[in-house]
Amino acid sequence: MKQVAAVSPMARWLLLAGIVFLYAPILSLMIYSFNESRLVTVWSGFSIKWYGELFRDRQMMDAAWVSVQVAFLTACASVVLGTMAAMSLTRMRHFAGKTLFAAMITAPLVMPEVITGLSILLMFVTLSDLFGIASTRGIGTIWAAHVTFTMAFVTIVISSRLSELDRSLEEAAMDLGANRFKVFFVITLPIIAPALVSGWLLGFTLSLDDLVIASFVSGPASTTLPMKVFSSVRLGVSPKVNALATLLILIVSLAALVGWWLMSRDEKKRQREMQEALQQGD
Numbered sequence: 001m002k003q004v005a006a007v008s009p010m011a012r013w014l015l016l017a018g019i020v021f022l023y024a025p026i027l028s029l030m031i032y033s034f035n036e037s038r039l040v041t042v043w044s045g046f047s048i049k050w051y052g053e054l055f056r057d058r059q060m061m062d063a064a065w066v067s068v069q070v071a072f073l074t075a076c077a078s079v080v081l082g083t084m085a086a087m088s089l090t091r092m093r094h095f096a097g098k099t100l101f102a103a104m105i106t107a108p109l110v111m112p113e114v115i116t117g118l119s120i121l122l123m124f125v126t127l128s129d130l131f132g133i134a135s136t137r138g139i140g141t142i143w144a145a146h147v148t149f150t151m152a153f154v155t156i157v158i159s160s161r162l163s164e165l166d167r168s169l170e171e172a173a174m175d176l177g178a179n180r181f182k183v184f185f186v187i188t189l190p191i192i193a194p195a196l197v198s199g200w201l202l203g204f205t206l207s208l209d210d211l212v213i214a215s216f217v218s219g220p221a222s223t224t225l226p227m228k229v230f231s232s233v234r235l236g237v238s239p240k241v242n243a244l245a246t247l248l249i250l251i252v253s254l255a256a257l258v259g260w261w262l263m264s265r266d267e268k269k270r271q272r273e274m275q276e277a278l279q280q281g282d
Contacts, residue, residue: 026249033242040237050239051247057240063228064244067208070139070224074146075203079196081147082154082203089155090162106156108149117216120145124217137219145217146207153206154199161195162188191270194263201259205252 032040036047054060085105092098108116128135165188173183189196211226218224229241 029242030246030249033239033246035239035242038239040239040242050243054240054243054247059223060225060228060232060240060244063223063225066139066222067225070142070146071204071207073143074150074207075200077143077147078150078154078203079158079200081151082158082199083192083196085151085155086158086162089159106152108152109156111149113149113210113212116149117145117213120148120213121216137217138222141217141219142214142222142224145213146210149213150203150206154203157199157202158192158195161192165191190266193266197259197263201255204255208248208252 032043033050034046034048035043036049037044085101088095089098089102089105124137124141127133169191170183170187173187174180178186209226210224211230214224215227218227225244229244232238233241
């Protein structure tokens with residue numbers, strides 16, 4: 001029987017302090033979203049009126065819809081491009097320029113967002129001058145900019161899963177007559193599905209949260225939610241911002257919970273199938 005190592009009281013207190021440090025401000029924000037007072041730091045009674053005020057704020061709702069559209073499209077494109085890049089890095093062991101390709105993929109991870117946003121803006125200006133492309137700033141330019149930096153994070157997540165994949169499963173399928181495309185969609189894709197879900201959620205969250213890069217490449221009619229919140233907070237914190245933050249926290253937490261449940265279910269199913277295959281082999 002395995003013996004569980006004892007955890008020292010100091011480690012428990014440090015863990016508790018870390019949890020309180022991270023989540024106490026979030027909990028306080030959620031509590032004060034139900035405050036009746038207009039002052040966000042003075043509790044005067046329970047009320048949900050600020051949620052009604054939030055949904056009646058047309059500019060805030062339009063900004064939220066723009067952010068959701070961009071985040072959804074960004075997450076989908078990042079997963080597709082990230083999977084292609086991860087396959088190239090993990091399966092194509094030797095090709096000319098692999099080191100340069102890997103460096104370019106991971107560059108947005110260490111590049112300051114100000115530099116990234118400015119460089120993408122200059123690229124759009126150049127394309128507009130030379131070819132007339134991206135002459136107007138909008139959802140399309142924000143989406144392209146977000147895909148540029150979120151793809152790096154998604155590629156890392158998928159690459160780590162592909163590097164742990166047992167290649168013998170794919171080789172066995174090809175020995176039985178399956179071509180590479182069928183092997184990818186029937187064998188590889190279901191196995192790396194948890195990583196794809198994780199990458200999609202990560203890309204969606206990063207895009208929804210971005211402020212700096214979107215500020216460079218957005219236009220007057222494409223204000224994102226972080227830009228709207230930042231501009232409103234500069235004039236004074238409104239309880240509507242607390243209500244908005246609470247809703248976002250609940251939505252993101254629900255999405256993460258669903259993603260975790262799907263990945264856990266697929267992992268248990270895969271382990272069960274492997275055990276059944278081993279029993280049949282015996």
